Amino acid sequence: MKRISIDPITRLEGHGKIDIFLTEDGEVANAYLQVPELRGFEQFCVDRPAEDMPNITNRICGVCPEAHHMASSKALDELWHVDPPPTAKKLREMFYSIFFATDHTTHFYALGGPDFVVGPNAHPSERNILGVIKKVGMDIAGKVLKMRHDGHHLIKMIGGRPVHPNWGLPGGVSRGITEEQREEIEALGRDAIEFAKFSLQLFNDVVLGNPDYVSLITGGLFTHETYNMGTVDENNHINFYEGMIRVVGPDGKEFAKYDAKDYQEHIEERVEPWSYLKFPYLKKVGWKGFEDGMDSGVYKATPLSRLNAADGMATPLAQAEYERLFDTLGGKPVNHTLATHWARLVELLYATERWVELATDSEITGEEFRVLPTETPDEGVGSVEAPRGTLTHHYWTDERGILTKVNLIVGTTNNNAAINMSVKKAAQGLITKDVEIKEGLLNTIEMAFRAYDPCMACATHTLPGQMPLEVTLRAPDGEVIEHLAQNLD
Amino acid sequence: MKTLVLGLGNPILRDDSVGLRVAQEVDRLIPANPDIEVGLDYWGGLRLMERMIGFDRAIIIDAICTGASPGTLHLLNPDDIPTQRSASAHDVNLSTALEFGYQAGAHLPPAKDILLIGIEAADVQTFDEALSPEVEDALPAAVEAVMTALSDAGENE
Numbered sequence: 001m002k003r004i005s006i007d008p009i010t011r012l013e014g015h016g017k018i019d020i021f022l023t024e025d026g027e028v029a030n031a032y033l034q035v036p037e038l039r040g041f042e043q044f045c046v047d048r049p050a051e052d053m054p055n056i057t058n059r060i061c062g063v064c065p066e067a068h069h070m071a072s073s074k075a076l077d078e079l080w081h082v083d084p085p086p087t088a089k090k091l092r093e094m095f096y097s098i099f100f101a102t103d104h105t106t107h108f109y110a111l112g113g114p115d116f117v118v119g120p121n122a123h124p125s126e127r128n129i130l131g132v133i134k135k136v137g138m139d140i141a142g143k144v145l146k147m148r149h150d151g152h153h154l155i156k157m158i159g160g161r162p163v164h165p166n167w168g169l170p171g172g173v174s175r176g177i178t179e180e181q182r183e184e185i186e187a188l189g190r191d192a193i194e195f196a197k198f199s200l201q202l203f204n205d206v207v208l209g210n211p212d213y214v215s216l217i218t219g220g221l222f223t224h225e226t227y228n229m230g231t232v233d234e235n236n237h238i239n240f241y242e243g244m245i246r247v248v249g250p251d252g253k254e255f256a257k258y259d260a261k262d263y264q265e266h267i268e269e270r271v272e273p274w275s276y277l278k279f280p281y282l283k284k285v286g287w288k289g290f291e292d293g294m295d296s297g298v299y300k301a302t303p304l305s306r307l308n309a310a311d312g313m314a315t316p317l318a319q320a321e322y323e324r325l326f327d328t329l330g331g332k333p334v335n336h337t338l339a340t341h342w343a344r345l346v347e348l349l350y351a352t353e354r355w356v357e358l359a360t361d362s363e364i365t366g367e368e369f370r371v372l373p374t375e376t377p378d379e380g381v382g383s384v385e386a387p388r389g390t391l392t393h394h395y396w397t398d399e400r401g402i403l404t405k406v407n408l409i410v411g412t413t414n415n416n417a418a419i420n421m422s423v424k425k426a427a428q429g430l431i432t433k434d435v436e437i438k439e440g441l442l443n444t445i446e447m448a449f450r451a452y453d454p455c456m457a458c459a460t461h462t463l464p465g466q467m468p469l470e471v472t473l474r475a476p477d478g479e480v481i482e483h484l485a486q487n488l489d
Numbered sequence: 490m491k492t493l494v495l496g497l498g499n500p501i502l503r504d505d506s507v508g509l510r511v512a513q514e515v516d517r518l519i520p521a522n523p524d525i526e527v528g529l530d531y532w533g534g535l536r537l538m539e540r541m542i543g544f545d546r547a548i549i550i551d552a553i554c555t556g557a558s559p560g561t562l563h564l565l566n567p568d569d570i571p572t573q574r575s576a577s578a579h580d581v582n583l584s585t586a587l588e589f590g591y592q593a594g595a596h597l598p599p600a601k602d603i604l605l606i607g608i609e610a611a612d613v614q615t616f617d618e619a620l621s622p623e624v625e626d627a628l629p630a631a632v633e634a635v636m637t638a639l640s641d642a643g644e645n646e
Contacts (some may be wrong), residue, residue, distance in 0.1 A: 044501065044616035060616075065531075110535060129535075129589050141593035148539065164531070194561050 018423055019447070026433035028346065031424035032274055033416075033449060044143050045406045050079055050377060050397050052369055054168040057393065057408070065164050066099040066155065067386035067411070068393070070241070073168025075382030075393040078261065079401070080170040080373035087366035090174030090320045093187070093241040094358035095165075096157045096384065100240055100351040101192055103153025104303075104344050107453050108199060109144050112341045115447050116207045119438035120216070136202065140367060147195045150188040157181060174369030182365050189356035193317070196349040208328070217338040218329065221429040222448060225250040225292045225335045226418055227299035230306030231385045232257075236313040238306050240385040246309045249281065250294055252333045256284070259271055259398070260383030265390055267409070268297075279417045280409060290421045301389030301414035302452055304343035308333035313346070315353035321346045337422050340451040344387075377401045386411035412454045422448040493544040493598075494635060496526045497537070497551040504559070504610035504624045509576040511608070511631045516635065518569075525639065538586035542595045546602040548638050550631065553607030560627035562634055563607035569599045580626050585609040 010215045021029045041060060045053065054072040056067035063240070070092060077084060084092070110129045114122075118131035126134070131143050158177060159165025177185070207213045209291050216222070231241040231245045247256040258266055267276040270287055281297035288296040301307075307326075313319040325342055326332050334343075341472045358364060391410030398406040413418075426448040430441050493506045500506045509529050516527040530540055533551075541568050543596025553563055590597045607632050611621035622626075 056501065059499055106535065128583060128585050130592070133589070141589060145539070145590075145593050145595070148535065152536075152539070290562065401494060481606045 005062075016196075017451070020423075020427050020431065020445075022431070026234060026431075028424070028431050031420065033423060033454075041408075042406050046403050047405055050076060050395055050401045050403050051170060053393070053395065053403070053406075055164070055166055057103070058164045059207045064103060064386050064388070064391075064411070066096065066101075066159070067391050068385060069165050069168055069394040070096050071158075071382045071384045071386075071391045073170075073173075073382065074242075074384065075395050076168070076170035076382045077374070077380070077398060078382060079380030080376045080393055081375040082171040082371050082373040084172040085368045085371055086369075086488060087176065087347050088369045089242070090166070090358050090364050091158070091173055091369060094355060094364065095167075096241050097149055097293070097351045097355040097358065098158075098185075098189075101196070101348055101355060102148060104348040104351065105147050105151070105195070107143065107198070108341065108344060108348070109140075109389070112246075112344070112450060112453070115443070115450065116213055116341065117202075118446060119124065120444050124484050127443070138204070139421065140342075143195055143198065147192060150191065154185055157300045158185075160349070166178050167372060170373045175371070176367060176369040179365055182359055186356060186359040189352060189359050192352040192355060193349070196345070196352045197317070199348060200345050201281050203342060217336050217342075221336050222337040222422065222451070223338060223425055224295070224418060224421055224425070226421075227285070227391055228305035228308040228333060229299050229414065230309035231299040231390065233258075233311050233314060233342075233382070235309035235314070238310045238312075238347070238385075239314065240354075241297060241309045241349070242384075242438075245383070245390060247299060248309045248333065250335070251321070251332070253309070255282075260392060261381040263381065263383070263394075263409070264408050266443055269409070275416070277413060277416050280302075280319055280414055281417065290424070291418055292421070298417045298419045299414065301411065303341040303347045303387075304334060304337075306385060307346065315350050315357065317353055318346055318350035321349055337448060337451045340453075344453075388412050389414040396472070412452065416453050419449050419452050419454060490501065490545045492525045492546045492639065493541060494525065494548045494615050494639070495537075495550070496527075496529050496530065497533070497541060497549060498529075499531065500579065501616055503612045503615045503619065504621050505552045505613040506610075506618070507516070507552050507608045507610065507620055507624050507628070507631070510628060511542065511635060513542055513605075514628065514632045515635045515639075518632070519639065520629055521626045531584060534621070535589070537583060538590045538595075541597050541603070542590065544596075544598055546609055547560065547598045548604045548606065548635055550608070550635060551611040552613055555607075555618035556608045559611035560622055561609040562627065562630055563605075563609065564634065565604065565605040565607060567603050569605075578610045584643045606631060606638075 018031060020031045023029045036379060045056060047324050053076065054069045057068040057072045060431055072191055105226045109132060114127045114129065116126045117135055122131060155165065159167045227247055227249055231243045231244045231246060236246065244257050244446040246254060251253045256266055266283055267280050268283040271278055280300055285297035291298065307322060313322045320344055325346060327333065329336065329339055376399050377397045379396050384391050391411050392409040395403060397403050400474055423445060426445045428442060431437065494512060496508040498508040500509055512527055512529055519525060567587060569574055587597065587600060606629055608624060611623055
């Protein structure tokens with residue numbers, strides 16, 4: 001069996017690589033996403049005070065520390081059986097909306113967008129944020145920089161520190177905001193709404209206006225019919241911060257709706273010998289392998305999944321975009337993986353609208369932003385929608401609040417099975433006997449997993465050295481037949 | 490010349506914390522100077538570029554994995570870092586980020602005035618607050634490299 005290895009990865013501790021195994025006939029036999037193992041997180045946490053967790057767990061991920069901080073703070077609420085006051089919940093959700101808007105911006109412009117704006121077959125030296133500027137114009141650079149700057153500035157202002165907030169406590173947050181700060185948050189939020197509208201317009205003009213891209217999105221190569229998961233409010237509208245977990249089937253009908261604390265009744269985690277990352281699946285459907293369909297417990301938890309799992313958006317502009325997406329792509333559910341990029345922009349608009357809604361809420365500058373816990377801690381589950389999927393933190397402690405056990409299901413883990421299926425399907429569609437394996441073709445396969453915005457290592461950066469794309473063709477005995485490394489220099 | 494000394498890393502991922510440790514020690518050693526800011530951060534790529542806005546010169550200290558002996562020091566320029574086809578799953582590489590910043594008209598140090606001090610790591614995949622012994626032993630030399638770089642520019646006078 002021959003093997004192709006795609007290593008798209010920059011940092012040497014890596015986010016993962018794709019191995020594609022070929023048959024003797026040159027057809028794709030299987031494809032695997034390999035991820036590096038980070039060791040010892042649970043041992044690191046056990047025997048520490050639980051209230052340290054919002055500041056420890058936000059260190060396990062260099063991409064979405066704010067999501068871990070928030071899930072962890074909510075787990076502490078449950079652990080100490082304390083309900084934060086309305087001002088605290090609204091402050092947390094506003095902070096979280098700002099984070100979401102900033103994160104989705106980065107993904108679209110730096111990562112997902114270049115594939116469409118510049119094109120999947122463009123030379124890699126062009127297929128990046130610089131290529132986007134070249135194609136769309138210099139104005140966009142300033143807009144993206146401002147959006148990111150504003151987001152980071154507000155996250156620091158509200159959360160106490162850049163990147164790693166030290167703000168969440170059991171029962172609320174450590175400080176509120178002043179009227180002056182509120183005014184700034186509102187003003188920058190209104191700018192952010194305009195930025196989100198601009199981004200959707202750009203997607204409309206460049207991607208939806210190009211029939212080739214539309215057929216790429218809606219073609220069978222990037223389509224999977226699985227269950228979809230997302231958090232919804234009492235109206236079944238998307239909410240990133242709190243609500244019930246809702247799962248809809250490949251037929252679009254509600255399959256389950258549950259409180260996050262009951263996740264173990266609904267989700268089982270499977271171990272495969274070739275991957276350190278577990279494969280969660282729907283317990284009540286069961287594991288039937290890496291398969292589509294109603295009988296397979298595979299589910300997705302992505303921006304597109306959240307749109308599929310909800311009945312709508314809670315804000316007016318995002319609701320209109322939500323309707324446009326489903327009208328354009330043929331109704332619910334949409335199972336085209338690449339439409340996740342569009343869904344991400346709909347969520348960007350929702351996040352900015354929600355940011356302003358909360359910044360103009362009469363309770364947001366309230367002074368009751370924490371309730372002191374008085375109960376004895378025992379066990380708590382906290383859940384939020386991270387940009388990459390439903391994020392669950394589960395802690396157990398002794399009566400002093402010292403951790404005895406920790407379990408996390410991070411956003412990308414939910415999508416592990418689906419990512420592998422997507423990569424395999426794209427590879428099978430593109431790599432066949434006698435097809436020359438070129439850069440553009442490998443990029444198209446990578447697009448299958450890039451749509452999920454996967455966060456593999458939840459690690460960090462290490463000096464920004466990069467590894468080249470490596471394609472290794474191996475004979476059945478492991479001997480290298482051909483080795484292709486594509487450096488740009 | 491406004492200079493940024495920035496340690497990068499994750500404080501709980503063993504040798505990945507080495508850049509933070511070096512920056513903290515440099516901060517302790519140098520006298521207060523309005524032209525030198527010592528900071529700690531976590532991100533590469535776009536965020537790192539944005540952190541350098543407003544400075545004329547930057548010294549970035551971070552863990553690196555090249556296959557050399559743990560503790561080996563690497564003195565690099567952004568142009569020395571091999572740039573390949575694909576950015577990180579979540580970010581762009583530093584060269585691309587800098588180019589983006591230059592094109593956007595941001596006040597950034599020119600690439601020649603960005604020094605990257607990489608300390609070869611033994612383990613960046615285990616959650617731990619301690620460094621590997623070989624990397625711990627390299628701390629004085631790494632601190633010295635930063636102090637020399639600052640001294641070369643006359644910044645610590």
